[in-house]
Amino acid sequence: MIANLIYCLFVAVGLYIFHKQTRLKARRESMLRDNNPLPVTRFLENRAVDMEALTQTTLPQRIRRYAENIFAGIGEFAVLKIIAFYFVTASAGVYMLSTLFKVGTLAGLVIVLPLATFLGIRYLDIRAQRAFENHFPDALNMIASSVSAGESLLHAIQFVGQSLDNIVGKEFKIMGERLNMGESTDTVFRKACSRFPTPAFQFFVISMRVNVNRGGQLRHVITRLNRVLFDARSIDMKKRAMTAEARMSAYIVCAIPFFFLFGVMRLLSPENYDFVMNNPEGRPLLYYTLISQAIGMSIITALMRSVK
Known part of the structure; x- marks a missing residue:
């Protein structure tokens, strides 16, 4: 790994x-x-x-x-x-x-x-x-x-x-x-x-x-x-x-999963947070979130830079 x-x-x-x-x-x-x-x-x-x-x-x-x-x-x-x-x-x-x-x-x-x-x-x-x-x-x-x-x-x-x-x-x-x-x-x-x-x-x-x-x-x-x-x-x-509005929307959409995971879920549902963070069966969900966010931000960045 x-x-x-x-x-x-x-x-x-x-x-x-x-x-x-x-x-x-x-x-x-x-x-x-x-x-x-x-x-x-x-x-x-x-x-x-x-x-x-x-x-x-x-x-x-x-x-x-x-x-x-x-x-x-x-x-x-x-x-x-x-x-x-x-x-x-x-x-x-x-x-x-x-x-x-x-x-x-x-x-x-x-x-x-x-x-x-x-x-x-x-x-x-x-x-x-x-x-x-x-x-x-x-x-x-x-x-x-x-x-x-x-x-x-x-x-x-x-x-x-x-x-x-x-x-x-x-x-x-x-x-x-x-x-x-x-x-x-x-x-x-x-x-x-x-x-x-x-x-x-x-x-x-x-x-x-x-x-x-x-x-x-x-x-x-x-x-x-x-x-x-x-x-x-x-x-x-x-x-x-x-592209300011689109960039700000992309930043907000990217921040929502992390805010929900480390803020809302950790306080309101500790058992689900522990399942995602520490359980071997739940960690693929965490990896999927990180990889999908990285791919999405890369695509958005490429689209922004391609604007003529």
């Missing part, structure tokens, strides 16, 4: 990572095609900058990048926060597994700790990406205005770093300082992409690299990219507003 749970957990995490990388690559290619004037058949062979080259790193470099991004996302007292997070999640997870599946403490820790690590990193990635996407259009407007006023690209980057006091401003400030110290633009942009591997920022970096190496209308490209990001964010907010 425990081995099957661990196997299913790792398979699910692997499939999720593969699906995430596939979607990220598709978004990159879609953004480049939507903003490239060349025909699709000539797109790959005429690409000025290879998108994959911005994120090609070795495994130790990826681990180091993830560790740096995690500690930067946690903020001050990162070690204490990590210890508190693992203590709370391990205690709650082991208690739930021992109650629902009669799993021992050691086996519960083997299941809970990797899952908690994955979910924690995923939460930090989503929070950092949302914060970056919320403030990135402001940086694009500042760069477009500076370039229109006759400032160089270096001065525009430094201006953004001095003006914005958020995650985007800090990154542009680091980029400006490194360019001032004499680092090449390719090195600075590649390091920036390793910290924020989002399609929008990578396309912005490609535009700057092309402008530095070959020249071009940087203001027009930045303005167009800003419009694309604004339209995408508007569509996303509209989609969330249209």
Whole structure:
């Protein structure tokens, strides 16, 4: 039983990572095609900058990048926060597994700790990406205005770093300082992409690299990219507003069985609760409830994400 749970957990995490990388690559290619004037058949062979080259790193470099991004996302007292997070999640997870599946403490820790690590990193990635996407259009407007006023690209980057006091401003400030110290633009942009591997920022970096190496209308490209990001964010907010009622209904329907089992049945009918939780003949009912809820929420999540 425990081995099957661990196997299913790792398979699910692997499939999720593969699906995430596939979607990220598709978004990159879609953004480049939507903003490239060349025909699709000539797109790959005429690409000025290879998108994959911005994120090609070795495994130790990826681990180091993830560790740096995690500690930067946690903020001050990162070690204490990590210890508190693992203590709370391990205690709650082991208690739930021992109650629902009669799993021992050691086996519960083997299941809970990797899952908690994955979910924690995923939460930090989503929070950092949302914060970056919320403030990135402001940086694009500042760069477009500076370039229109006759400032160089270096001065525009430094201006953004001095003006914005958020995650985007800090990154542009680091980029400006490194360019001032004499680092090449390719090195600075590649390091920036390793910290924020989002399609929008990578396309912005490609535009700057092309402008530095070959020249071009940087203001027009930045303005167009800003419009694309604004339209995408508007569509996303509209989609969330249209699906808010359905999502709330799904959450309520998902919570009702657990509320009835651990609240109503435990207080009003202790013998039935004991039959479901502790009797070998009643535990299949519990497993059926958990599996059906997981399948139902997965289907609802997939339907919500498929809304265009």
